[in-house]
Amino acid sequence: MADEQFRSGLVCFVGRPNTGKSTLTNALVGEKIAITSSRPQTTRHTIRGVVNRPDAQLILVDTPGLHRPRTLLGQRLNDLVRDTYSEVDVIALCIPADEKIGPGDRWILQQVRQLAPETKLVGVLTKIDKVRKQQLAPQLLALSEQIGPDVEIVPVSATDRDNLDTLVRVLASLLPPGPALYPDGELTDEPDEKLMAELIREAALEGVRDELPHSLAVVIEEVRPREDRTDLLDVHALIYVERSSQKAIVIGKGGARLREVGTTARKQIERLLGTKIYLDLHVKVAKDWQRDPKQLGKLGF
Numbered sequence: 001m002a003d004e005q006f007r008s009g010l011v012c013f014v015g016r017p018n019t020g021k022s023t024l025t026n027a028l029v030g031e032k033i034a035i036t037s038s039r040p041q042t043t044r045h046t047i048r049g050v051v052n053r054p055d056a057q058l059i060l061v062d063t064p065g066l067h068r069p070r071t072l073l074g075q076r077l078n079d080l081v082r083d084t085y086s087e088v089d090v091i092a093l094c095i096p097a098d099e100k101i102g103p104g105d106r107w108i109l110q111q112v113r114q115l116a117p118e119t120k121l122v123g124v125l126t127k128i129d130k131v132r133k134q135q136l137a138p139q140l141l142a143l144s145e146q147i148g149p150d151v152e153i154v155p156v157s158a159t160d161r162d163n164l165d166t167l168v169r170v171l172a173s174l175l176p177p178g179p180a181l182y183p184d185g186e187l188t189d190e191p192d193e194k195l196m197a198e199l200i201r202e203a204a205l206e207g208v209r210d211e212l213p214h215s216l217a218v219v220i221e222e223v224r225p226r227e228d229r230t231d232l233l234d235v236h237a238l239i240y241v242e243r244s245s246q247k248a249i250v251i252g253k254g255g256a257r258l259r260e261v262g263t264t265a266r267k268q269i270e271r272l273l274g275t276k277i278y279l280d281l282h283v284k285v286a287k288d289w290q291r292d293p294k295q296l297g298k299l300g301f
């Protein structure tokens with residue numbers, strides 16, 4: 001059953017220069033590349049594109065380049081890279097099929113392992129069109145020895161569009177379950193608030209969808225940066241239901257369910273925005289709002 005869940009999350013390709021990361025990204029997202037994020041203040045990741053599948057949404061992001069430090073790198077730079085690497089769901093390490101795995105590749109792998117031990121890893125053998133079939137097996141073996149037997153390796157050619165489906169399938173399988181972060185399937189100009197409301201609604205309906213058919217609407221009341229902190233957003237949201245019995249369902253025993261909803265939604269929103277948030281959720285009864293044009297207007301329908 002778990003495999004039938006929709007999955008979504010952030011994926012980044014890392015690797016030495018010229019290993020084919022950009023070409024691969026372009027091949028995966030097609031024409032929809034280079035749509036930059038509309039929220040430069042809050043997004044720490046530059047979104048390179050979105051790959052949509054019936055069962056998953058992959059958001060391909062750039063991460064700060066890994067450079068082998070010739071000089072002593074400060075702790076802060078390491079922290080930044082560590083944060084970013086831990087925030088993505090999957091890191092795909094690109095190694096070209098036609099070059100021997102070298103110290104540069106090993107150094108990057110070691111950094112990834114060290115900085116983001118929790119982040120899922122995939123090996124991508126790129127440019128396989130440049131080598132003969134017989135050369136592929138030893139290279140796969142060599143990469144497997146470096147990256148470990150538990151990490152899946154996918155050989156691809158971006159230029160020939162060879163095996164890209166498999167790559168997307170493997171990446172998608174490693175994403176956490178969750179709704180599409182970009183619901184319309186593309187990067188949209190939809191205001192963040194609509195997406196946030198969507199994510200809260202999803203979380204609130206989880207597991208109780210049958211008991212609350214269509215009776216639930218979410219309104220974001222306020223989004224404000226915390227005064228003394230640049231890295232924290234306060235988000236205040238209202239969950240509207242139609243009857244007090246529904247309110248009880250959403251809140252749960254002793255507020256337990258609402259807290260769960262809050263945690264789930266907060267994580268999703270943080271992933272969407274790339275920033276920490278404090279999510280304040282309240283549940284209100286708006287009697288029969290679905291039949292009341294005034295209320296509907298207020299709720300953004």
Ligand SMILES: Nc1nc2c(ncn2[C@@H]2O[C@H](COP(=O)(O)OP(=O)(O)OP(=O)(O)O)[C@@H](O)[C@H]2O)c(=O)[nH]1
Nearest residue numbers: 016017018019020021022023024127130157158159
């Ligand atoms: N034959 C072949 N060439 C490829 C393939 N993918 C990338 N290349 C070539 O490899 C070179 C480097 O590709 P990029 O996609 O720019 O590599 P990158 O890793 O993004 O490089 P940086 O931006 O420097 O980190 C380019 O000349 C590409 O045309 C492939 O699948 N097959």
